[in-house]
Amino acid sequence: MNQFTTIASLLFAAAIAAETVIWLAFLHRLKVRHPQQWLHAEQPIIWRDRTVLSARSTMLYLHHREYLDSLDGDGIRYCGRYRTLMLAAYWFTAITGIAALTTLALYGW
Template structure:
C-alpha cells in the first residue's frame, strides 16, 4: 500500500471514530439531561431503523441553530456549548474523507 494512501486512510478512520464518539455522547446526554430539547430536535425516543447511523440531521439542527427555537433554556445552552465541537468533528471527517479519496486517486492503493 502506498504510504500516502495509508496515512490518509488512517486519518479518515480516526476522524470517523472520534466523530462517532463525540456525536453519540452528545445525543445520549441530550436525551438523558434535556428530554424536551431531544423532542424538539425530533430525535426518536428509541433509536431504531439505523437512526444512529446518520449524523446529518443532528448536524443540520446545530448548524442552523434550530435548537434556539425551543423553550428549554438549559437545552439551548447545552446545544450552544457543544455546537462548535460537533460541527468541527463532522467537517473534519468530511475533509479527511475527501483527502483520502483524492490520495487514492492520485497515488493509488
Template sequence: MNQLTAVAGILFAAAIVVETVVWLAFLHRLKARHPQLWLHAEQPLIWQDRTVLSARSTMLYLHHREYVDSLDRDGIRYCDRYRTVMLAAYWFTAITGFAALMTLARYGW
C-alpha cells in the same frame, strides 16, 4: 500500499471514530439531561422511516441553530456549548474523507 494513501486512510478512520464518539456522547447527554430538546430535535429512537440516528440531521440541527426555537433554556445553553465541537468533528471527517479519496485516486492503493 502507498504510504500517503495509508496515512490518509488512517486519518479518515480516526476522524470517523472521533466524530461518532463525540456525536453519540452529545446525543446521550441531550436525551438524558434535556428530553424536551431531544424531542424538539426529532431524534428517532431507533428506526423511523427506515432511518437510524443520523449524524447529518444532528449537525444540520446545530448548524442552523434550530434548538433556539425550543423553550428549554438549559438545553439551548447545552447545544450552544457543544455546537462548535460537534460541527468541527463532522467537518473534519468530511475533509479527511475527501482527502483520502483524492489521495487514493492520485497515488493508488
C-alpha cells in the same frame, strides 16, 4: 499500500471514530439531561429496531441553530456549548474523507 494513501486512510478512520464517539455522547446527554430539547431536535425516541440515527440531521440542527427555537433554556445552552465541537468533528471527517479519496486517486492503493 502507498504511504500517502495509508496515512490519509488512517486519518479518515480516526476521524470517523472520533466523530461517532462525540456525536453519540452528545445525543446520549441530550436525551438524558434535556428530553424536551431532544424532542425539539426530532431525534427518535427509541434507538433500536429500524430507527436510523443521522449525524447529518443532528449537524444541520446545530448548524442552522434550530435549537434556539426551543423553550428549554438549559437545552439551548447545552446545544450552544457543544455546537462548535460537533460541527468541527463532522467537517474534519468530511475533509479527511475527501483527502483519502484524493490520495487514492493520485497515488493509488
